[in-house]
Amino acid sequence: MSSTHAAGAQLHPPVANQSSRVDSRVLGMLLFIASEVMLFGSFFTAFFFVRVVNGPKVWPPQGFELPVYVAGINTIVLVSSSFTVHWALQSIKRGNRAGMQAGLVLTFLLGLTFLFTQILEYARIGFAPHDNAFTTTFFCLTGLHGAHVFVGLCLLAMATTRALRGHFSPEHHQGVEVPSIYWHFVDVMWIVVYATVYVL
Amino acid sequence: MRNPLRSEAEAFRFLLITIAFFGAIVAARLLVGTLVALLVAIGGIAAIGWLLQGKSKSRSRGRPAIRVVSDDQPREPREGGDKPGAEDPSGAPHGRSSRRRSGP
Numbered sequence: 001m002s003s004t005h006a007a008g009a010q011l012h013p014p015v016a017n018q019s020s021r022v023d024s025r026v027l028g029m030l031l032f033i034a035s036e037v038m039l040f041g042s043f044f045t046a047f048f049f050v051r052v053v054n055g056p057k058v059w060p061p062q063g064f065e066l067p068v069y070v071a072g073i074n075t076i077v078l079v080s081s082s083f084t085v086h087w088a089l090q091s092i093k094r095g096n097r098a099g100m101q102a103g104l105v106l107t108f109l110l111g112l113t114f115l116f117t118q119i120l121e122y123a124r125i126g127f128a129p130h131d132n133a134f135t136t137t138f139f140c141l142t143g144l145h146g147a148h149v150f151v152g153l154c155l156l157a158m159a160t161t162r163a164l165r166g167h168f169s170p171e172h173h174q175g176v177e178v179p180s181i182y183w184h185f186v187d188v189m190w191i192v193v194y195a196t197v198y199v200l
Numbered sequence: 201m202r203n204p205l206r207s208e209a210e211a212f213r214f215l216l217i218t219i220a221f222f223g224a225i226v227a228a229r230l231l232v233g234t235l236v237a238l239l240v241a242i243g244g245i246a247a248i249g250w251l252l253q254g255k256s257k258s259r260s261r262g263r264p265a266i267r268v269v270s271d272d273q274p275r276e277p278r279e280g281g282d283k284p285g286a287e288d289p290s291g292a293p294h295g296r297s298s299r300r301r302s303g304p
Binding site for chain 2: 026030079082086089177180181184185187188191192195199200
């Protein structure tokens with residue numbers, strides 16, 4: 001009877017059990033990134049399979065040319081955006097709100113530049129996804145990455161909007177940190193894609 | 201091994217390591233050849249694995265050791281009773297349980 005009264009007196013749900021030392025939001029992002037790594041892994045498997053089957057001596061296949069230099073400049077743009085997002089987070093940790101806002105806006109613009117350059121590259125590349133297995137895997141890998149850049153831009157847009165509205169403080173900046181981790185992951189994946197697809 | 205994406209700072213460090221690693225592979229491929237690039241890749245993976253192992257070992261060395269003492273640990277001999285079986289009327293050696301097991 002007394003236990004029934006005790007249960008009735010509880011006006012809020014019990015505190016969720018936290019079995020991990022990692023914050024649940026960061027843990028969610030980490031699990032998401034782990035699943036993304038597996039997704040990219042399957043696409044890379046298809047790419048390397050096509051490459052091995054075609055014969056490794058001539059790559060890309062004859063008649064196809066990849067815009068290595070444009071993609072190289074795009075790589076520099078994306079790597080720069082990781083530095084700016086890192087700067088943004090370090091700024092808010094030190095209480096520099098203007099630095100955080102500038103860093104986030106710069107990151108967003110650099111990401112947008114990368115995405116538009118990739119769209120232009122698709123328009124002028126001279127082959128289509130349905131041409132052969134090489135072109136299919138090329139568009140799948142770069143397109144998958146482009147989709148992730150788009151998602152990252154959405155996250156960055158939310159963080160930037162909140163930053164411009166005066167959110168975040170040196171103690172509370174999870175809303176910047178989690179998109180930053182994702183953005184670094186997107187950058188890492190592009191380094192792997194650029195090195196394996198365009199250069200090697 | 202510690203998760204390299206645990207925080208933004210560690211994710212950023214991971215990105216820098218990735219850039220250095222793939223930069224070395226690409227440089228080896230363009231300047232020397234494919235085989236050397238492959239060796240650089242294998243060597244890089246081994247070096248990173250070794251570094252991560254070393255870090256995790258040094259981290260575990262810094263932690264205070266947790267001592268688990270079971271009932272079967274040999275006890276320190278007491279004064280006046282350090283002969284085997286002196287404490288235990290059954291004569292069982294130290295560290296062994298003197299309890300008799302019942303049948304199956």
